[in-house]
Amino acid sequence: MLPGKSVRDEGDKPVKDHAANQAYDNAGITLDFYLKVFGRHSIDNRSMRVESAVHFGKNFGNAMWTGDRMVYGDGDQNVSGFTAALDIIAHELTHGVTQHMIAGGLGVVRVAPKDREFKEQTHALQGQSGALNESFSDVFGSMVKQWHAGQDVTQANWLLGEHMLAPQHGRAIRSLKDPGNRQLTWYEDEQFKNMDQYVDGADVHDGSGIPNHAFYLAARKIGGYSWEKAGPIWYEAFAKLKPKASFQDAARATTDVASQRFGVKSKECKAVMSAWQAVKVIT
Ligand SMILES: [Zn+2]
Numbered sequence: 001m002l003p004g005k006s007v008r009d010e011g012d013k014p015v016k017d018h019a020a021n022q023a024y025d026n027a028g029i030t031l032d033f034y035l036k037v038f039g040r041h042s043i044d045n046r047s048m049r050v051e052s053a054v055h056f057g058k059n060f061g062n063a064m065w066t067g068d069r070m071v072y073g074d075g076d077q078n079v080s081g082f083t084a085a086l087d088i089i090a091h092e093l094t095h096g097v098t099q100h101m102i103a104g105g106l107g108v109v110r111v112a113p114k115d116r117e118f119k120e121q122t123h124a125l126q127g128q129s130g131a132l133n134e135s136f137s138d139v140f141g142s143m144v145k146q147w148h149a150g151q152d153v154t155q156a157n158w159l160l161g162e163h164m165l166a167p168q169h170g171r172a173i174r175s176l177k178d179p180g181n182r183q184l185t186w187y188e189d190e191q192f193k194n195m196d197q198y199v200d201g202a203d204v205h206d207g208s209g210i211p212n213h214a215f216y217l218a219a220r221k222i223g224g225y226s227w228e229k230a231g232p233i234w235y236e237a238f239a240k241l242k243p244k245a246s247f248q249d250a251a252r253a254t255t256d257v258a259s260q261r262f263g264v265k266s267k268e269c270k271a272v273m274s275a276w277q278a279v280k281v282i283t
Contacts, residue, residue, distance in 0.1 A: 179209030
């Protein structure tokens with residue numbers, strides 16, 4: 001039952017529960033990233049208290065943001081290690097950032113009680129706006145991982161959720177570099193890489209491949225560290241999106257921010273524009 005019993009509060013020493021320590025440490029790194037790189041104070045930018053629940057459910061093979069807190073299962077024989085994965089924790093925490101950044105949320109819909117897989121599943125993501133929400137979490141999950149490792153855009157492998165799948169299933173959950181490439185990820189990866197593959201009503205975790213890849217292409221072309229230029233462009237632009245924003249809206253917003261920050265003829269602005277062209281969101 002959520003929220004569960006508190007085992008480690010802010011500032012407390014490590015406890016016996018390994019998963020609790022991992023969730024604490026990785027949320028700490030992510031909050032530190034948001035503060036140092038973007039000057040953001042916690043999830044809501046008003047220093048809210050951050051809670052993580054571990055050992056959720058029984059062999060629950062997933063992680064989630066519930067609207068109030070991050071929740072991690074222990075996993076099963078197919079997938080596990082959610083609390084050990086910094087990028088997964090940064091992904092979930094970023095869903096909270098998005099919720100507080102965009103009034104009304106981004107692509108968030110209520111789930112009717114009869115359609116819930118489990119009681120706590122009150123909201124879900126839908127459509128292109130939901131895929132943008134997912135993508136923003138992937139992009140920032142990847143960026144936090146790169147920041148923590150001190151990797152530039154060429155050193156990063158752009159994989160999310162490594163070392164979590166049983167070896168026979170694959171080696172990572174997603175690739176921003178090559179969405180849907182099952183050699184790099186896992187045997188049922190169905191992420192789209194461009195609009196030719198997009199179908200209306202697709203799972204937001206598949207649709208997110210398109211904006212994910214746009215970010216990767218823009219960051220690669222700009223060069224250096226992803227959190228220095230491409231990251232701030234995405235951060236500022238996504239905050240301006242409306243709850244039902246489309247991929248085209250995101251393309252327009254990021255291009256606008258890049259041109260305001262660096263000039264319309266700048267390498268940065270051209271990189272952002274050509275990235276959205278490459279994924280066929282704009283022509
Ligand atoms: Zn997510």
